[in-house]
Amino acid sequence: MASFSRLSSPAADKISDLPDSILCHILSFLPSKQAATTSILSKRWKQVWLSIFTLHFDDKIFKDFNSFRKFVYLTMFSLRDKKVSIHSLTFRCSRFSRFNQKEFDRIIKFVMQRGIENLDFDMFHRQRVIKLPPRILNLKTLQVLKLANIKMGDFDQVDFPLIKTLHLHRIYFISPEYIVKFLLGCPMVEDLYTESLVLNKSPVPMEDLNALPNLVKARVCDRNTPMALLGKAKILHIDEFLVG
């Protein structure tokens, strides 16, 4: 007999009966800061929050830098024992940022242990440019990499066999050879965006560069991206070169 009344939200109860993965899915659409508050809904929900596999840190929604940093550390700390893999990490710093190099390295180390597939880092900082530790350049699980306001020091090998999307915005490279090394380390890249790549040394024309074989779409707002690499792009968009 299927007569039942729809009072007092039986749907609410049924939603709580859903498995953690589905509740996580809803929470993954919320900013991490708010998703974290669900950890006090009940003991069961505390676990749900920790299972979320998308992390989104944006300092703009925090009152000040210290709150942001505390939140980032707490999240990483809470997850330290969980073998939870994190699918996607977005990390955006703005004018507040006071992260130092050591703190940034810790965050990178954390993500590297999690099988990350999508990484989006904007390490804007008023006083310094944060350096990307070279160990991340062999992170085989990455499929989407977006970097902004970061310095690349010396590095040997770049090995990103799965990267399909690569966006680089205001990245400091030692020399043009390093840009090439980086881009060629992403042989499967289909969607490339570069803006304001900054060099310590002047660009020199490079010979014998093979075009990235899988490139579909390239958008270049930068004079240091070697054009030869873009030869196979189906859609090529070159913007006015910006200064500085």
Add this chain to the structure above:
Amino acid sequence: MAQEASSSTSSKTISLKTGDGEIFEIEASAAKQMKTVQRLIDDLGDDITIPLHNVFSKELPKIIEYYKKDITGEITKDFEAEFVKDLNDDEVKVLFLAANYLDANKLFEFLSQNIADRLESKSVEYVRKYFGVENDFTPEEESKLREERAWSFRGIKEDE
């Protein structure tokens, strides 16, 4: 044997029977978007009325409306906004559960986002009520957790 739909295109329609005994018709191409339905069709054949025990006559028409638009490629942001505009929280929850049961991915994703939108910046009590969660923390445990996570709670509305 293909049935002829009453629309001008002679596409196959599937009969769905809700948990409260009502029958609705959908295009076969829409049924394909609901993996649970498709599985039942694969098992039972497409000439049989497909029983959906956990979906009812209140919500199925709305779901059918969504997928009617989907198969003609007409789902836009405006349509989606309109679709949820007049739904109260319970109705969204019911649709969400139905989309989950039917394994209707596009609708499921859309409603997940909509539920999150409805919860954004709301207080913990509000979210508890929304999900029907019983708080099994003692007051001491809860206040300790709130203190530890104080920065998460700044900016989140407090219930009166």
